[in-house]
Amino acid sequence: MPALRLPDGTTVNLPEGEPVGSALAPSAIAARVDGTLRDLSFVPQADCTVEPLEVRTDDGLHVLRHSTAHVLAQAVTRLWPGTKLGIGPTIADGFYYDLAIPAHVSVDDLPRVEETMRAIAAEDQPFVREDVSTEEALRRLTEQPFKREIVEGLGTDEAAGDMRTGAQTASFYRNDGWEDLCLGPHVPSTGRLGAFKLTAVSGAYWRGDEKNAQLTRIYGTAWATQADLDAYLERLEEAERRDHRKLGTDLDLFSFPEEIGSGLAVFHPRGGLIRMLMEDYSRQRHVEDDYLFVNSPHITKRQLFDVSGHLDWYADGMFPPMELDGGTEYYLKPMNCPFHILIYRSRTRSYRELPMRLFEFGSVYRYEKSGVVHGLTRVRGMTQDDAHIFTTREQMGQELQSLLSFTLSLLRDYGLDDFYLELSTKPEEKAVGADEDWEEATEALRQAAMAMNLELVMDPGGGAFYGPKISVQARDAIGRTWQMSTIQLDFQLPQRFDLHYAGADGKRHQPVMIHRALFGSVERFFGVLTEHYAGAFPLWLSPEQLWIVPVADRNVQAAHELAGRARDAGLRVAVDDSKQSVGKKIRAAQLIKAPYVIVVGDRDLEAGTFTVRKRGGEEVAGLGFEAIVRSLLEESRTRSLEQTLSAG
């Protein structure tokens, strides 16, 4: 009689042949037995530690979603007999199943599939596990070529999906006469599925290889309760409302004219203004932090990228060359570093000049593959807030640490305050340089990262070909993470370009380079801030800080006079003098997310006080115009994230 140790410290004796589920609360959907996830029907052969698995945990949701994927495959098979099963893993928030369906299935078919899944759930079929030999498994899978491939790969490195290498047996789950090869575990029965919804259909190659058969991939999401599912769908809708591509059009910020080409944005006057404000403040901070401002052209002869190594390592990401009459090839620059290097190398440098920080808003062009271009966050032409810091090895650690502090401080001023760091190490294949250099560089970055007291995530093999890097990841207002800043350490380019400085000892030394972009790119940063603020930018970044609505025609002149006063004081002001109702003009201001609106009519002009409407609808009455202007200037100056205007 096996003894079960439960999480509360108690031990219960399980009668021989009884499943672990009989010792657990009915709310459990599976169990963790000696650290391994098991079905509730698992029968222990010896003493063990057992934890119940509740559905609203990471592992619980994994089991729930995996079971839902299983039922999806069962439903598709019921609708289209002859369906061949691929794999059906869980993913963030849901699951998918790859299937070879003997029919063309589109999103229009998803409601039918969902309905069939609900029917299977209502039938409350138990999931029954059977462990069989691989020979028996192959016999059962005569009609399932993909699953056969998985079983044939058992015990080899070819094993796919949830099938682990080394297994000598295969497990099946059977319900209602339908069965599927599956590692499990599953919920006890189809009646225990939670709330689910199918979300998308797409194509996918078997094992992700385009030489293989193409399968239909059906995506779904599954949650413990309907309320959780609703909350998830609400989150998706919230993300959709914040989509910078839609806000870019609605707020007239930027566009991607087809005539120019994929991934190439133009900024409209309102977006251009925001962009200018973003850049101006960044420039100011860089001046304060002893950066030197430089400038470089957009194209160069190929030799520069031959020397830098970009044509060896990065050619796929570059636009093809332009060839001049004499046969000389010119390339659009995908990076600014070689240019800054030439500035450094333009004359002999002394250790007294280091660290030398060369900064530029540098426009670069990268040939991103057509399928990956996405709004402002993944473009083919972008401007990086790029700097290259030339430093001695001795100064390097200190420089990295102060750079990281500077980075976080700058990002905080733009309203981002929730970060974690990612340390990317040497790529296995694409890398140049000695191992010792990589180790020293990686260690220096690690030290700097540790000093920030932030969560540090490792990204093995994710570095650039010339050095390791730290990325600053920021979480936005709704908890999504975005890669912002990147800081890369580089011993290679100084060597390739033969860079030196004269040391205090009178000898020649090689500097180390730090590549860094804090916004990442102005375009991506713009897109991220748009989503972070849902288009409602803080006052200091708002294109129009004060929006004036005259009540009647006879108030228009007074409105313009007030606007002139506010402009003279330093505010950005718009007057809506269109011949529309006050309500309509208020609505228009609200839709463009104007932070402050004042309505100017006879009453206000007579009293000399105004009622200000804040974004969101709150009204503050009885304020003198000068007080309003002063308050807004102060809010803007401090880059406040709150609307600080108040009646007091």
Next chain:
RNA sequence: GCCGGCGUGGCGCAGUCCGGUAGCGCAACCGACUUGUAAUCGGUAGGUCGUCGGUUCGAAUCCGACCGCCGGCUCCA
């Protein structure tokens, strides 16, 4: 780049399956109203239906190629 979906006035959409010389709402413009914190009323103008080619007496509609967009895979600032 690959798979799937899609492309109709500035924006959001109908019309495409079952070919027969484009329609709605908002925005824009004009007029009336002179207005008090999210849509006053009436009128006008605006589209070679992404591009090119093919089928047809006739193509927004059917076929092909290309361009672009969206979702996913892979990759990145």
